Amino acid sequence: xxxxxxxxxxxxxxxxxxxxxxxxxxxxxxxxxxxxxxxxxxxxxxxxxxxxxxxxxxxxxxxxxxxxxxxxxxxxxxxxxxxxxxxxxxxxxxxxxxxxxxxxxxxxxxxxxxxxxxxxxxxxxxxxxxxxxxxxxxxxxxxxxxxxxxxxxxxxxxxxxxxxxxxxxxxxxxxxxxxxxxxxxxxxxxxxxxxxxxxxxxxxxxxxxxx
Amino acid sequence: xxxxxxxxxxxxxxxxxxxxxxxxxxxxxxxxxxxxxxxxxxxxxxxxxxxxxxxxxxxxxxxxxxxxxxxxxxxxxxxxxxxxxxxxxxxxxxxxxxxxxxxxxxxxxxxxxxxxxxxxxxxxxxxxxxxxxxxxxxxxxxxxxxxxxxxxxxxxxxxxxxxxxxxxxxxxxxxxxxxxxxxxxxxxxxxxxxxxxxxxxxxxxxxxxxxxxxxxxxxxxxxxxxxxxxxxxxxxxxxxxxxxxxxxxxxxxxxxxxxxxxxxxxxxxxxxxxxxxxx
Numbered sequence: 001x002x003x004x005x006x007x008x009x010x011x012x013x014x015x016x017x018x019x020x021x022x023x024x025x026x027x028x029x030x031x032x033x034x035x036x037x038x039x040x041x042x043x044x045x046x047x048x049x050x051x052x053x054x055x056x057x058x059x060x061x062x063x064x065x066x067x068x069x070x071x072x073x074x075x076x077x078x079x080x081x082x083x084x085x086x087x088x089x090x091x092x093x094x095x096x097x098x099x100x101x102x103x104x105x106x107x108x109x110x111x112x113x114x115x116x117x118x119x120x121x122x123x124x125x126x127x128x129x130x131x132x133x134x135x136x137x138x139x140x141x142x143x144x145x146x147x148x149x150x151x152x153x154x155x156x157x158x159x160x161x162x163x164x165x166x167x168x169x170x171x172x173x174x175x176x177x178x179x180x181x182x183x184x185x186x187x188x189x190x191x192x193x194x195x196x197x198x199x200x201x202x203x204x205x206x207x208x209x210x211x
Numbered sequence: 212x213x214x215x216x217x218x219x220x221x222x223x224x225x226x227x228x229x230x231x232x233x234x235x236x237x238x239x240x241x242x243x244x245x246x247x248x249x250x251x252x253x254x255x256x257x258x259x260x261x262x263x264x265x266x267x268x269x270x271x272x273x274x275x276x277x278x279x280x281x282x283x284x285x286x287x288x289x290x291x292x293x294x295x296x297x298x299x300x301x302x303x304x305x306x307x308x309x310x311x312x313x314x315x316x317x318x319x320x321x322x323x324x325x326x327x328x329x330x331x332x333x334x335x336x337x338x339x340x341x342x343x344x345x346x347x348x349x350x351x352x353x354x355x356x357x358x359x360x361x362x363x364x365x366x367x368x369x370x371x372x373x374x375x376x377x378x379x380x381x382x383x384x385x386x387x388x389x390x391x392x393x394x395x396x397x398x399x400x401x402x403x404x405x406x407x408x409x410x411x412x413x414x415x416x417x418x419x420x421x422x423x424x425x426x427x428x429x430x431x432x433x434x435x436x437x438x439x440x441x442x443x444x445x446x447x448x449x450x451x452x453x454x455x456x457x458x459x460x461x462x463x464x465x466x467x468x469x470x471x472x473x474x475x476x477x478x479x480x481x482x483x484x485x486x487x488x489x490x
Binding site for chain 1: 312
């Protein structure tokens with residue numbers, strides 16, 4: 001029963017969610033069941049289940065970092081993490097506290113600069129990687145190099161040459177790029193559909209773990 | 212030839228230094244770059260322009276501070292455009308670090324254009340699980356957002372009167388640096404069939420042109436360049452127009468490095484062949 005009950009829940013829920021899409025008014029023409037309400041109810045459950053996993057995540061994070069406080073070389077980072085966690089939770093506890101004071105100050109003066117800095121480092125790595133990787137070693141590498149070159153050139157104003165380059169960029173994006181992207185998207189969609197059917201029918205069970 | 216060989220093995224720190232200097236130059240010597248307006252950006256501009264003042268625009272700002280350099284100029288340009296034309300805007304964020312940032316932008320631009328919160332614009336806040344939130348908003352905005360970001364019930368906000376779901380808004384513009392664009396396309400436009408446009412980072416642009424041709428989205432604002440185009444159309448140069456000059460210099464340096472690396476590669480390869488042939 002340890003496996004059968006979860007499998008049954010997944011199958012029933014999956015079939016209901018699949019069918020409600022095709023019955024926009026009354027679910028399976030049953031007078032007292034609205035497909036819309038059913039959809040809202042089941043999606044609410046997803047959020048409830050997700051929120052229940054949040055304390056588990058917080059517990060795991062706190063436990064791991066409290067343990068790290070004992071190790072001399074990792075103590076500093078764990079202390080910062082725990083301090084940041086506590087300050088942000090306490091300072092943002094009430095909705096009205098979030099738009100002023102410590103919570104907003106930490107967000108705007110610490111988090112925003114840190115995230116922006118980390119992301120801006122990408123420019124340096126991309127430049128270095130482009131220098132080493134974009135070499136015309138073979139026919140395919142040359143095609144990649146030329147395409148990247150044309151796409152990047154659209155950011156450089158070159159008078160009438162820019163018009164020709166922009167036209168070329170549009171053709172590259174709208175024809176070969178789109179054909180490849182669509183093929184990939186369709187492959188992913190078919191794969192996802194097949195996996196969903198396998199999960200609903202109980203063929204795919206790896207999501208339940210080994211037990 | 213020795214120089215070319217050295218070029219092949221150049222220390223990456225020299226490249227970092229060159230890029231660092233490249234992004235400092237426009238800060239010391241500011242200059243403007245002409246930005247031709249593309250059709251996909253013009254579509255978004257015209258959409259905001261043609262929104263009537265009773266039909267709110269729905270703006271999803273689904274990005275974190277990490278990508279604010281590219282996406283904030285778009286958000287600011289769209290908000291400035293909407294507010295200057297007396298359009299109403301409903302804003303949400305489906306990014307976990309979004310709320311503080313969105314609150315700052317909307318409040319600042321709202322004050323700048325003398326817009327009244329709750330009447331001219333509203334910020335509903337953040338909810339996790341983007342796909343589910345989008346689908347729930349399709350039935351009623353009040354299901355995922357019974358209250359706005361400040362804790363006010365949605366029914367108390369004048370802008371939300373008569374606005375139940377996506378059927379009651381002019382359309383959606385999603386500004387994102389991640390896969391929420393896919394969720395808006397699949398679960399939003401696909402299921403509820405509202406007009407959708409996206410503003411995305413430059414590197415993401417190539418992935419989304421397919422949806423433009425299939426009419427699943429009516430417009431794309433790609434990266435800083437797209438933001439600069441939008442600013443040019445509304446006649447309010449801002450961060451986008453400023454940043455495009457930084458991008459221009461940085462891209463020129465990268466292109467130069469790629470050319471140099473290929474010249475060095477071919478020259479050293481020819482030399483090796485010659486030496487090999489002589490032996």
